[in-house]
Amino acid sequence: MAKSALLGSSLAKKYWMALTGLFLSIFLVAHLAGNLVLLGGEAMAEDFNAYAEFMTTFPVIKIISYLLYASILFHAIDGIMLTIQNRKARPVKYHYEKPSANSGWASRNMAFLGTIVLLFIVGHMATFWWRMKFGEMPIDAAGQKDLYTVVATYFTTASTAWLHVALYVVAMIAIGFHLWHGLQSAFQSLGVNHPKYTPVIKKIGQIFAVVIPALFAIIPIFMFINQ
Amino acid sequence: MNLTLKIWRQNGPEDKGRMEIYPVQDINPDMSFLEMMDVLNEQLIAEGKDPIAFDHDCREGICGMCSMFINGEAHGPGRRITTCQLHMRSFNDGDTIVVEPWRAAAFPVIKDLATDRSAFDRIQQAGGYVSVNTSGNTIDANAIPVPKTDADRAFDAATCIGCGACVATCKNSSAMLFVSAKVSQYALLPQGKVEAKERVRKMVNQMDIEGFGNCTNTGACEVECPVGISLENIARMNREYLSASLSSAE
Numbered sequence A: 001m002a003k004s005a006l007l008g009s010s011l012a013k014k015y016w017m018a019l020t021g022l023f024l025s026i027f028l029v030a031h032l033a034g035n036l037v038l039l040g041g042e043a044m045a046e047d048f049n050a051y052a053e054f055m056t057t058f059p060v061i062k063i064i065s066y067l068l069y070a071s072i073l074f075h076a077i078d079g080i081m082l083t084i085q086n087r088k089a090r091p092v093k094y095h096y097e098k099p100s101a102n103s104g105w106a107s108r109n110m111a112f113l114g115t116i117v118l119l120f121i122v123g124h125m126a127t128f129w130w131r132m133k134f135g136e137m138p139i140d141a142a143g144q145k146d147l148y149t150v151v152a153t154y155f156t157t158a159s160t161a162w163l164h165v166a167l168y169v170v171a172m173i174a175i176g177f178h179l180w181h182g183l184q185s186a187f188q189s190l191g192v193n194h195p196k197y198t199p200v201i202k203k204i205g206q207i208f209a210v211v212i213p214a215l216f217a218i219i220p221i222f223m224f225i226n227q
Numbered sequence B: 001m002n003l004t005l006k007i008w009r010q011n012g013p014e015d016k017g018r019m020e021i022y023p024v025q026d027i028n029p030d031m032s033f034l035e036m037m038d039v040l041n042e043q044l045i046a047e048g049k050d051p052i053a054f055d056h057d058c059r060e061g062i063c064g065m066c067s068m069f070i071n072g073e074a075h076g077p078g079r080r081i082t083t084c085q086l087h088m089r090s091f092n093d094g095d096t097i098v099v100e101p102w103r104a105a106a107f108p109v110i111k112d113l114a115t116d117r118s119a120f121d122r123i124q125q126a127g128g129y130v131s132v133n134t135s136g137n138t139i140d141a142n143a144i145p146v147p148k149t150d151a152d153r154a155f156d157a158a159t160c161i162g163c164g165a166c167v168a169t170c171k172n173s174s175a176m177l178f179v180s181a182k183v184s185q186y187a188l189l190p191q192g193k194v195e196a197k198e199r200v201r202k203m204v205n206q207m208d209i210e211g212f213g214n215c216t217n218t219g220a221c222e223v224e225c226p227v228g229i230s231l232e233n234i235a236r237m238n239r240e241y242l243s244a245s246l247s248s249a250e
């Protein structure tokens, strides 16, 4: 066998893309659960900070978080390799193409959507994750790192708060489209396709793709309006 | 009908190629697209020009030879048809029709609209067969019972005519629909199961060697395939390959 079947082959790229993608989707739910505490406002600030503290220090979560960073990297590198090879597979482009006749917009623009999401993740981690881990943090009444205040400042009182909110919403829209194709696609890649279950998987995937990013986006909008 | 055709001309594999414009008059709407091309070619020959090379054979939708990317779609507008089954009544008088060859690194242009699809043959030769001794001891086909649903699904997969529209239409030039149809037609039957693991690994490996792109599940192939090969076959190939690779000693 010329290429390693579980690493280098065209199908291996599918499997890894699907597995890391599904893992990242599960992470989104966990992340969202914590973020929703922010909707409680000042009253819940200490609860949010306690949650953030737990997420950055509890050993099991730490191991999972390394797995998470690795997944993001793997997912992105896999995508870049895929895009390069796929470009090479069609050196001369068509003069006239009608792609909307046979496929969905999101499915054809996963690389573009993924790039937006990756840029967002980099910025997002620089703003919150980096500061929480290595930067100067205010301390709340309970003596915990006050991530709540950092978030609230970023989305409400900072002079460019409106821009922060807008960029956040754009990123959530990109994640939504990425998931719209990506979730059901992951099942297909792993070989799960069945006349009875696939329509259900597709529906659930689409609901997930709308609901999860929407809930994420509501939080900064709510904070901005309620300031 | 009077039409304007914009057709890709390329003298050979090394030529860069270009779009050229040809007007055609008095086309009968009941002609097939290939018959319209014949009319154009006769016109070109009468004018002392080089006729347009294009692939065709059966002209009834069973051989898979006719190709052509017409107005942005493999085999043109319409579903479940090949180019020989596309009729001029699908167009309007005065239309401009853009005609290009299948475009993929693995399907190099031989001349004009004719491409070299022998990559498919090499994939097939890599494992798309059943090793049985057929000399003198033919066994009755019904000697091994096969569930009706399996037989039907294997038959559906076997209807693939190897036309390459799936590759041509895929934004990644992926051949997964074709390969998965060939993998499935054997994997579903007891006679084919014996070599199933080896087969899927060899065929996928050959597909990668030929330089086809990676599938991203856009589903365009399934829509444009003239015989309606389903994405379920690709999922089956994904399963077969995963289990074959996990369990292999290499």
Ligand code: SF4
Residues within 6 Å of the ligand: B159, B160, B161, B162, B163, B164, B165, B166, B167, B177, B178, B181, B224, B225, B226, B227, B228, B229
């Ligand atoms: S799968 Fe369909 S489109 Fe692809 S080669 Fe076979 S018949 Fe043609």
Ligand code: FES
Residues within 6 Å of the ligand: B055, B056, B057, B058, B059, B060, B061, B062, B063, B064, B065, B066, B082, B083, B084, B085
């Ligand atoms: S010429 Fe045989 S399928 Fe069109």
